[in-house]
Amino acid sequence: MGLLVGGKWVDQGYDTSKTGGRFIGTQSQFRSFVTRDGSSGFRGDSGRYHLYISYACPWAHRTLIMRSLKNLENDISISIVNPQLLENGWTFEEFEGSTPDTVNNTKFLYEVYLKANPEYEGRVTVPVLWDKETNTIVSNESSEIILMMNSGFNCGNDRDFYPEEKKAEIDEINALVFDKINYGVYKAGFATTQAAYEEAVIDLFNALEAVDQRLENHRYLVGNTLTIADVRLFTTLIRFDVAYVGNFKCNLKRIEDFRNLPEYLRDLYQTPGFGETVNFNHIKTGYYKNNNMKNINPTGIIPLGPIVDYARPHNRDRVYEAAGH
Numbered sequence: 001m002g003l004l005v006g007g008k009w010v011d012q013g014y015d016t017s018k019t020g021g022r023f024i025g026t027q028s029q030f031r032s033f034v035t036r037d038g039s040s041g042f043r044g045d046s047g048r049y050h051l052y053i054s055y056a057c058p059w060a061h062r063t064l065i066m067r068s069l070k071n072l073e074n075d076i077s078i079s080i081v082n083p084q085l086l087e088n089g090w091t092f093e094e095f096e097g098s099t100p101d102t103v104n105n106t107k108f109l110y111e112v113y114l115k116a117n118p119e120y121e122g123r124v125t126v127p128v129l130w131d132k133e134t135n136t137i138v139s140n141e142s143s144e145i146i147l148m149m150n151s152g153f154n155c156g157n158d159r160d161f162y163p164e165e166k167k168a169e170i171d172e173i174n175a176l177v178f179d180k181i182n183y184g185v186y187k188a189g190f191a192t193t194q195a196a197y198e199e200a201v202i203d204l205f206n207a208l209e210a211v212d213q214r215l216e217n218h219r220y221l222v223g224n225t226l227t228i229a230d231v232r233l234f235t236t237l238i239r240f241d242v243a244y245v246g247n248f249k250c251n252l253k254r255i256e257d258f259r260n261l262p263e264y265l266r267d268l269y270q271t272p273g274f275g276e277t278v279n280f281n282h283i284k285t286g287y288y289k290n291n292n293m294k295n296i297n298p299t300g301i302i303p304l305g306p307i308v309d310y311a312r313p314h315n316r317d318r319v320y321e322a323a324g325h
């Protein structure tokens with residue numbers, strides 16, 4: 001893995017030497033928006049955009065789920081990178097379930113970044129939303145790509161996963177889930193001091209207990225309708241028992257050990273748009289074999305377990321009915 005410096009690829013990992021062993025993520029640099037009327041320069045037309053994702057990555061996974069929930073599969077084409085992040089970063093080299101770059105015909109994702117900006121400096125991350133009309137990257141920030149998919153396209157369905165009247169509550173839960181859970185697992189996993197690790201794991205499990213409690217009385221995170229808050233929590237929960245418990249030492253409990261989270265997770269997994277977008281082979285390969293995991297799992301051995309059947313029945317309708325529906 002590495003990053004672009006002055007238009008050149010440099011093979012280099014994360015540096016935690018100046019932050020007390022704490023892992024600090026980087027800011028996404030492409031931050032434009034697709035809009036229905038095109039006033040932003042990017043009109044939400046069918047066929048105009050291409051999405052680059054990795055099945056291994058929880059941030060990219062959000063965008064894949066939203067693409068399905070909004071029925072945008074025929075409107076936004078996709079490429080799926082090889083799950084192994086090695087010396088060249090994300091690549092389109094052959095791997096079961098991966099695809100070539102059918103739009104820019106590159107071999108390495110960093111070439112796509114360079115096409116958008118030959119001077120780009122920084123990490124080369126997924127997801128990437130590419131505009132085929134102006135040949136540039138619209139956005140490489142998943143939290144914003146899912147909002148565009150929700151309401152910026154002139155195609156797909158009219159379902160609203162970020163309704164006006166619920167925005168404040170969604171934003172509030174997103175803030176907790178992002179910092180302590182989505183990002184929290186990385187803070188624990190990539191910590192290089194005992195103190196940084198413990199701080200992250202304690203915060204993570206406190207936040208998981210809080211969301212577990214919240215799910216006691218309603219089916220989803222914000223009442224009884226599915227929102228982007230659930231999409232954003234799901235991609236971490238589905239990786240938790242198979243990757244974060246083992247490789248990232250997030251092991252005070254498994255998701256399976258909580259009261260409401262296991263059934264909530266199965267409920268989402270079995271909802272159209274979620275389960276079909278999960279590829280456990282890519283997830284496990286990504287977390288146990290990649291170069292950024294070399295310090296954590298030097299042998300690159302991928303554990304065979306745990307085996308969790310996310311298709312087994314759940315009883316979340318009970319919560320929904322108890323709420324008077």
Ligand SMILES: N[C@@H](CCC(=O)N[C@@H](CS)C(=O)NCC(=O)O)C(=O)O
Nearest residue numbers: 057058059123124125126140141142
């Ligand atoms: N803020 C970004 C983060 C994306 C991100 O960190 N993606 C990871 C994969 S999970 C990546 O591509 N990392 C490559 C690297 O850091 O070199 C988003 O949410 O879109």
